[in-house]
Each structure stands twice: as structure tokens, then as C-alpha cells.
Amino acid sequence: MTSVRNHQLQLSGNKWLFFIGIALLAAGCSPKVVPVTAPAKSNAASAKKEPEKSAEKPASARVSTISMLLPFNLDNLNGGQQYTAGTLSRANLSLDFYQGFKLALDSLSSKGYNYKLQVFDTKDQPSEAHGLAYNPAIRTSSLIIGPVFPDGLQAFTSILSGSGKSIPTVSPLSPAAPSTIKDQNLVTVATPLEYHAQSAAQYIAEHYKPKKVFILKSGYSEENNYIGPFKKGLDSATKNKTKIIAPTIVRGQLNGLIPQLSLTEENIFVIPATNQAFLMVTLHSLDSLAQKYPITVFGHPSWIKFNYLKADILQRLKTHITTTERVDYKSPAVTAFIRNYRKIYHTEPTHYALMGFDEGMYFGGLLGENPDELKKLDKNEFSGLLNKYNFEKKSGLGWINTHVNILEYNNFELKKVE
Template identity: 55%
Template structure:
């Protein structure tokens, strides 16, 4: 999940691939349109009295070409003589290049099915000023579909300069709340945090049905982005029959909760924290409780990427984690994609390449079939997540699909 630049997960970027950017961008357009073979219309056979005038040859309509603008932070300025990529800009360029490769491979696949595209690639540079400038670029404005910019600040600057546009604008990788941008044409692909909270609440109210739910807080205000919608959801879905007990945990002290715990039913704990020190101590305390009380823990979606959280501990705690981008690398369709990607680019696909491919297949086909205005009617099963969009007044379209995973035999298995 990309909330801000300083929260990007480590990338396995290889600088030598950055120098492929210029060549790749130059080849951005999908394969050239194939001419449609036509045959002349034969004249009607002459009759004895009435002669039919010869029919004029009708030229077939030109195939529809969908123009797509791709705004990614390649940072090509860093390739100039005397310039150099920083660690941050190199990670951003890796994201851009991997996403571009996946997206382009998707359009190539659709072109093989008879669709036609004009892919226009722009360097957003990962800079607010550049994103704002692209908002007034005629080549961008004339596109049927706009993908990017990637980062929330850049998207805010871009939509601020593009407020009256009718073209749909896709936020491809950031789960930032759409209210941040307030653009009715925005399409948010990565479900915002509130939909993770609603998914957890729905599972708890329908499957576990506890009498109480305990929220363990670290004290950081950003946890309210999860806690507030969770409380609203559990009250709505549980019809206020499920009591919510919130506790700010200090040094792993959970003793005050013991009188409220059940020895027979599952004790459900919501832990929306992402701080390593807090999680290490608090989960250890919960592990101690689990020896005497049934425990089920629901964690923040970021947990799925935290290497310091060990599978054996999370399994003992019956941990369930919501995610919108877990990839099953053993699935048949994923194996096929990885093979095609290696054949094309001679490198393993990253998570960003996989997301680029999914979004290229989905939005490319919608653009080619004039269905971009009917997104909620067109669901999609991708390699990293499903797309199930809802239209929200003033906020555009939001993908609400979130999966729940649980550790079984020390591996994450889907439970919903």
C-alpha cells in the first residue's frame, strides 16, 4: 500500500533497468493498427428492363483507437550528465518502470484480441510542480483515460489543475481516501483503509458473533483512520449488540481486560497499530493470554508486509489480516503471466508490474468498449485483487473489494 513516499516498501530495483526507460517510453504505443481487408461490392445483375445503378464501394469505419495517458515518476532528469538518482527517486523510478511494463504487456494482449490503443507516457518526476503542469497539458487532456500520478500529493496537484475535466482519472497504486482529492472523475483502485475496517467488521459480526470486541490502541492518532470506520461498521452490522471496548495499551499491560474475557468464546482483539515496538510487546502479551483464553486478532493490512511479525506467533493468535494486494504466485494464471513477462522483459515481475498488468487489462478493455462510465457494472478478477467499484457522490469510483487471510500451517490462506 502506498500512503506516502516514505512508507513505500523496499524495492528490488536494479539501476541498470532505469536506463531502459527512455527506450521503453519511446515504444509506448501498442502495435500498429492492422489494415482491414475489404472486397469491392459486386454490382447487381442487369435485368431485362430496369437497370440498377452500380453501388458505391463503402469503406469500413476505421477501428476505434483508445488514447491512454500514463503519468509515472520515471525521473528522467536524473539521467542527465552530472545528475544522479537518490535512493528515494530510484525507488520511485523502479515503481514507474515495473508498472509501465505490466501495463504495456496488458495492452499488447488486448491488441492481440483486436483492440487498438495509443499509449502516451509522461514523466511526472515524483514532483508536485510537474504533476500540476501535466494537469494543463493538452496531450493529457485529450486522452480518453488518464492513469496516474502515483503519489497522493502529486495526484492532488494534478486534479487541482484538472478540476473540470470529464475524462476519468485513475489513482493506480495509492489507497489514500478519495476525500483528499474531491474529484468526481477519480477512480481509486486500491481500497482505502475504511473498507478494510468494514470487511473485518462484517466478518466478525457474521462469522464470530462475539458479545464484545476489544480495540488495542498505541496512542497514535493515525490509528483512528481504521478505528472510526470500524466502530461505525460494527454498530451498523451488529445492530449495536456487540460492545466495543477500547484500551490504550502501555508496555503490553492487558491485565485490566482479564475480568471481561471469556474462557469459552473467542475474544476478538482489533490491533490497528503499525509501530514495530508496540506490536512486538503487545502481541507477546496477547500470546500469553492465549494460553488461558481463546484469542482472535485482526491486524492492520500493512502487517502482511512486516517481516518482524513471525508466522508462528500470528498463527497462535488466530490472526486475520485484511489485504487488497496479496498475490498467489502458485496460481495457474499467475504462473502464465510470470512466464510471459519473463519472455518479454527477461526479468521477474514485481508486485507493481502485476498491478500494472491487472489495471491495463481492466481499464484497457473498458476504454476500448466505451464502458468507462459503467464501471460499477463491470467487475474483474485480477492477479492481485478483484475490482468491485462503487460510485460515491463527489468522490468518484472506489474499489471496495478486500480479502481476509489467516495463517494456516504457517501460510496465509484466504478465509473470505
């Protein structure tokens, strides 16, 4: 059974409030993916006649309390206020994630697990998240999901961890480095950038064994968040035998690198940039060089979202991109999820709904089976509809998902190579 606790949803004529209010209030009565069958009642006479037979195994008496802290921004629905494009986007994100997570708990309820899901609005304000850390209902939870964004998460965990509470606190969506939060109870689900960089370095070392690797920089300091772990990973994988050449490229000028290029061996270029103007010019220049030199490119994981990057150029450059998320829409499990989501919520599931479902199945399943399993995440790998979880424990940083896929352009689409 899943019950949902709601907090001060003030009704008005606003369409959005109606939608969120209905979602949160009615979710506790929503249909289950697999309906729960109550144990059949038996009277004393029937029990005496067949003592060797028992009714269907009853649901566990244990109720797992989960607190979910999401930025619904419900205050924007009050009279005289309104959503901006940004706050509306985050409210949409919150609702989609909540619905996917709730659907997972309903599915797990068929195993006899019991949950109480408490939903809180962080209002996308660190001060609100800070205040929620003092809430007794949250402090007595078995599991906390959220806050979503790093500043709110940091404000929340700084108080909760200081109280001596050891409640697993899941960062459900953000790949921000756990070092920015520094909480031993933190569970980071979205693989941080450093693991993407290290995975790319490991793959390059194993599959190409290059004598040198070119890192093309745009000059923005944020690229160091990728470059540092990549260099460390490559040095470790090659025992410092691969030379790293890292020039800052201006206006796509690559002529200075030509004397160092090989005509016979693959020239590996790593591009940690996300700036559109830089990428458009630099990739065009590399495409010109590729007419004479064998070139393979490894890009930033954000590239998978950039529609302006041209697939034909990326394919000619044998471009690789790291990612943690991959959906097989032909999978029976994905098809079943989409069908059930449509039936219950009368809308199409989004990326965030899939994330919510995966996290609900994983953490809800561990809680339902044995809450102590939350202390052994490294022993509990998981393959979901969208993502895979391969957690490792880092001292002072909590649990971190390290799973990364390597994708390569093939027939003008990204396909998994590892």
C-alpha cells in the first residue's frame, strides 16, 4: 500500500494548481501497475478444517516512510503571482518525476511492501530547503529524495547531517560533484562529470593505445572540470606513457597541430567544450583535416542534447560521446511502463518520469525488502528503463553512481560501443 501525505495545497481556479493538487491528493488512490490482492479472510471453522493451508502471504507490517522534496513552486499559483518560464519548467519536472516515482511504488506494493510517501515543496529556494531539514516528519523518514538542485541540497544536508541523523539522502537528478555537498549520507544517482571523463580516458587507452592525445580547449575555466579527471584517468591507464597536448583553439585554427598529426595512426581529439560558436567552428576545421588524417573525436556528455551539431560531420569524425542514460523503446518493460503511465496519468511520460520510475523501483525495492540494504548500495547493482546504477562509496561524499556508456555515431545515430 502506498499512502501520500500532502502539505497545504491552496486551491484556486488556476489550471496548474488543479493539476498538481489532483496529482498529489489522488495519487494515494491511483491504480497499481499490478493490483494488490488482499489476503482472503477465513473464519475459525475453516481454519480448523484445513490448518495446513494458510491464506495468501500478508503484506509486511513494516511501513517505509519516504520524504520527497521537489520544487513545485506552488506559491506561484496564488492570486497575483504567476510562473515564469523557468519556474514552470521546474514544476513540470517535479510533477513528472513524482508521478514516475509513485508509479514504481504502486508496482512494488504488489509484493506486499508498504510505503508512506510524504511530498514537500522546496519552492526552489535554498532557505526553504534549509527550513525543511528541521521538520520532524522528514527527520524520521527511512529515505529522503531531494532537494533537486545543488544549492538547495547543500542547504538541506548541512542541517540534517549536523543533527547526527544518518538518513540516506538521494540527489535524484543533478550530476553535480558530491564534493560540493560533502555529506556522507548523500546518494548521487546521476553520474558526475569526472566519471565520464575517466571512462573516456580508459576507453581511449584500451582501444587506441595512442602515443599522444589532443585536448582542444576553448578557454573557459569550466572545462577544467572535465580536463583534470581525464588527464588523471589517462595517465593512470597508460602509466604516463601517452603525451597530452592541450592547446587553446581560437577561431578553429588547427594549423599549428598539423606537424604533430599522424597519417597512419588514429589521431585522438578530446573536446570538453560546450560553447556553440566554438564547437561549430572547431568541428568544421577538424572535418577538413579528416580528409587527409585519420581523426577520432571524444566529446562532452552534454553534446547528446545539442541539436545544432551536424550528424554527418560527427560521423565523419568518428565522434564518441559518454552518457549514462539510454532507453530501448522496443523493450517490453519500457512499453509496459509507457502504457501504464498513459492509463493512470493521461499523458505521455517524459525523461523525468522515467528517472522517477527507475529510482522508485530501486530505492523502494531495497526499502521494501530490507532497509539495511540501503547501507550496501555497492552490492546492489540495478538496470532500469533509463539508467543503470553501479554505486561506490566515497569517504565523506556518500554513494556515487559510476556507470557510464560510450556511444559512437554509426549510420548517423549514436550506438553503444561499451
